[in-house]
Structures are given as C-alpha cells and as structure tokens.
Amino acid sequence: MPPYPVLCTTPGCSAPAAYKVAARWSDGLTAELKTYELACSACVGRLYVAAVEKRVACRLAPGETLDEPGVYELHRGERDKTLKRRPDLESEPDPLSGGRT
Ligand SMILES: [Zn+2]
Numbered sequence: 001m002p003p004y005p006v007l008c009t010t011p012g013c014s015a016p017a018a019y020k021v022a023a024r025w026s027d028g029l030t031a032e033l034k035t036y037e038l039a040c041s042a043c044v045g046r047l048y049v050a051a052v053e054k055r056v057a058c059r060l061a062p063g064e065t066l067d068e069p070g071v072y073e074l075h076r077g078e079r080d081k082t083l084k085r086r087p088d089l090e091s092e093p094d095p096l097s098g099g100r101t
Contacts, residue, residue, distance in 0.1 A: 006074065008040035010047060015040035019089065021051040023069040027061070033083075036069055044071060044089050 006017045017038035025034045036051035051069040060066055071090050072083040 006038055008043050009037045010039070010043040013040060013043055015042065017074055019044045019086065020072045020074045020083065021048050021069055022072055022083075023051070023055060024067040026065050028063045028065075034066070038074065039071075045091060048090055
C-alpha cells in the first residue's frame with residue numbers, strides 16, 4: 001500500500017482516520033469487506049450510525065447478503081482479514097434491525 005495519509009471521511013474533518021466502518025458483503029460465491037467510512041476517533045460514532053442507515057437503504061440483489069456494519073481498527077498496510085473489530089465503538093441508534101429474510 002502506498003503511504004498516503006488516510007483521512008476521516010466526515011466533511012470538514014481532516015483528522016487522520018483511526019477506524020474503518022465496514023460490513024461483510026457476499027453474493028454466495030465471493031465475499032468482501034465493503035468500506036463505508038473512514039473515521040477518526042472523534043467521528044467514529046457518528047459515521048457508524050451513518051453506515052447503519054446506508055445499509056438499511058441498500059438494496060441487495062437476490063442471493064446477496066450484507067452483514068451489519070462494524071467498526072474496525074485501521075492499520076495501514078494490513079489486509080482486511082487481520083482488521084480487529086471494535087464492538088465497543090458500535091452503538092446501535094435504533095434496535096429495530098430491518099427485516100432479515
Ligand atoms: Zn473526523
């Protein structure tokens with residue numbers, strides 16, 4: 001990975017990102033970690049909520065699955081598989097999780 005600075009994706013915030021808000025997506029054949037946001041430690045809570053809302057709005061094709069977003073520690077140069085999840089930083093704004101079929 002090139003050593004470019006990874007910045008928080010909050011508009012107007014130029015702090016370096018410390019976390020990644022991402023969700024595991026799969027179409028049954030392949031799976032990947034979809035990144036929604038990159039967040040500094042000050043913005044991670046707000047961006048997590050935004051990612052949850054985006055997921056609710058996301059339409060999936062038949063056979064596709066998208067897990068709930070999670071907060072992962074961002075370490076440059078590490079592969080997604082080794083990202084450490086931080087459930088302590090994930091706060092559900094709304095206990096109603098859309099119909100999982
Ligand atoms: Zn920020």
